[in-house]
Amino acid sequence: MLFTYHALDKDSHERSGTIEALSMDVAVAALQRRELIISSIEPVGGGILSLQMKLFQRVSNKEVVILSRQIATLFTAQVSALRIFRLLAGEVDNELLADTLTQVADDLQGGSAISKALSHHPKVFGVFYVNMVRAGEESGKLSEIFNFLADYLDRTYAVMSKAKNALVYPAFVIVTFFVVMGLMLTFVIPNITKILVDSGQKIPFYTQIVMDLSYILIHYGIFILLILVAGGIYLYHSLQTGPGRYAFDKFKISIPYIGSLYRKLYLSHITDNFSTMLSSGVPVIDVIRISSNVVDNYVYKDILKQTEDAVRAGSSISDALATYPNEIPGIMTAMIKVGEETGELGSILETLSRFYSREVMTAVDTLVDLIEPLMIIILGVGVGILIVSVLVPIYNMANAF
Numbered sequence: 001m002l003f004t005y006h007a008l009d010k011d012s013h014e015r016s017g018t019i020e021a022l023s024m025d026v027a028v029a030a031l032q033r034r035e036l037i038i039s040s041i042e043p044v045g046g047g048i049l050s051l052q053m054k055l056f057q058r059v060s061n062k063e064v065v066i067l068s069r070q071i072a073t074l075f076t077a078q079v080s081a082l083r084i085f086r087l088l089a090g091e092v093d094n095e096l097l098a099d100t101l102t103q104v105a106d107d108l109q110g111g112s113a114i115s116k117a118l119s120h121h122p123k124v125f126g127v128f129y130v131n132m133v134r135a136g137e138e139s140g141k142l143s144e145i146f147n148f149l150a151d152y153l154d155r156t157y158a159v160m161s162k163a164k165n166a167l168v169y170p171a172f173v174i175v176t177f178f179v180v181m182g183l184m185l186t187f188v189i190p191n192i193t194k195i196l197v198d199s200g201q202k203i204p205f206y207t208q209i210v211m212d213l214s215y216i217l218i219h220y221g222i223f224i225l226l227i228l229v230a231g232g233i234y235l236y237h238s239l240q241t242g243p244g245r246y247a248f249d250k251f252k253i254s255i256p257y258i259g260s261l262y263r264k265l266y267l268s269h270i271t272d273n274f275s276t277m278l279s280s281g282v283p284v285i286d287v288i289r290i291s292s293n294v295v296d297n298y299v300y301k302d303i304l305k306q307t308e309d310a311v312r313a314g315s316s317i318s319d320a321l322a323t324y325p326n327e328i329p330g331i332m333t334a335m336i337k338v339g340e341e342t343g344e345l346g347s348i349l350e351t352l353s354r355f356y357s358r359e360v361m362t363a364v365d366t367l368v369d370l371i372e373p374l375m376i377i378i379l380g381v382g383v384g385i386l387i388v389s390v391l392v393p394i395y396n397m398a399n400a401f
Contacts, residue, residue: 003027003043007036017089017102034106059097059124061157065150067092072146081142082108100124113137128273128294135282145280152276155353156269159360163265166364166371173375177382182217184386189214192390199397210389246298253299253327261363266300267332268356275349285311303327316340 005027006016015036019027031038067088074084082105089101100121107117115134118125125133129149136145193211196203203211217224238244253259253266273291278284288311292304303324310320318337321328332352339348 003041005031005036005038005041007031007038009037010035015086018095018099019102020099034109059094059100061153063092063094063097064124064129065153065157067097068146068150068153072143072150075143075146081114097124114142126294128277128290131282131286131290132277132280135277135280139281141280148276148280152272155272155357159265159268159357162361162364163261166368169368170371170375173379177379181382181386185210185214185217186221189390190218192394196393196397201393201397203393204389206385207389207393210386242298246302249298253297257367261360261367262297263327264356264359264363266295266297267329268353268360270295270300270304271332271349271353271356275346275353278346278349284317288317299327317345 003019004016005019006014009015019030027041028038031041070088071084074087075081079087085101085105085108089098089105092098092101103120104114104117107120108114113134115130115137118133119130132145132149133142136142139145189210193214196207196211239248253262255262270291273294274287277287277290282290285308288304288308292301292308295301295304303321306323307317307320311317316337318333318340321336322330322333335348335352336345339345
């Protein structure tokens with residue numbers, strides 16, 4: 001159950017928040033272990049339903065960006081880490097984030113490092129985030145690190161959302177098209193088919209194809225649906241395995257034009273990771289390792305792991321990446337090599353990150369501009385074939401009378 005409480009800490013400061021426990025006695029005991037003097041505690045209405053709603057809650061990227069900026073500001077103001085997380089836990093509206101921050105504060109009060117406390121909540125603070133905070137703890141630049149993280153998450157969200165949103169319109173149009181065609185083939189075409197067959201006139205081949213499709217959909221539609229569902233389930237489970245996911249990710253970056261967009265998207269993500277972590281003082285080996293864990297493509301994940309092994313063996317990053325010319329462009333390895341030789345690798349990677357981000361934005365805009373007229377043509381052809389298949393026989397039948 002979820003309980004809300006009001007209490008005083010050992011410094012007589014007021015504290016309030018929520019706590020999850022099996023019973024009120026367990027909740028009271030947990031709060032007392034935090035050295036809190038409870039003034040009131042009561043269950044939150046909803047019981048099991050409230051808990052179920054909590055399970056479906058998510059912390060958005062925007063909320064983490066805002067949180068990171070608030071933490072950075074409070075660190076700059078010389079506020080202690082424990083007080084920062086206690087304060088923000090009472091300010092955020094998202095219940096899941098509030099509980100997460102409360103648990104982080106509890107861990108800090110128990111003597112844990114900030115990075116370790118954050119690592120207990122991977123759904124909110126990912127591997128990249130935790131390692132950046134660890135680097136900030138080691139360098140004593142936590143306020144700068146949290147600002148870096150907010151900027152990084154902002155950039156990543158802008159690029160990723162731009163790419164994803166570009167697919168929403170065509171997906172909606174395609175789904176609508178198939179739904180309308182399905183309704184036409186199952187409800188309209190059968191009635192017209194009966195009229196045409198009863199008329200005894202010769203049916204054009206294109207009309208016969210439409211009639212056959214209608215017959216198949218009506219009599220075998222349930223089997224087709226079951227096959228599609230089974231195929232979807234099989235594909236989903238295949239993508240959960242290493243080889244299946246690797247093959248799918250390889251296919252994604254091999255599709256003409258779309259594959260180029262995906263490659264630029266992943267390269268933008270990788271170079272941004274590299275630049276942000278190197279600027280924060282994270283060792284090169286850790287930069288490559290962390291980037292391999294957070295990149296969302298098994299092909300590039302494998303490339304970065306192989307690069308990590310090569311760098312550990314004494315190779316340079318540019319030489320290791322140069323062995324993958326199909327996935328890593330020559331211009332990227334050449335610029336990284338210049339950065340290694342001049343000691344300006346961080347700034348070179350930042351330049352590459354901005355370049356690939358612009359490339360992704362441009363490619364997405366171009367794709368959207370191409371998709372809209374293409375969708376219109378496809379829909380026009382599809383609807384035109386259906387209309388011609390229906391109207392021509394009816395017109396011929398009317399002329400016969």
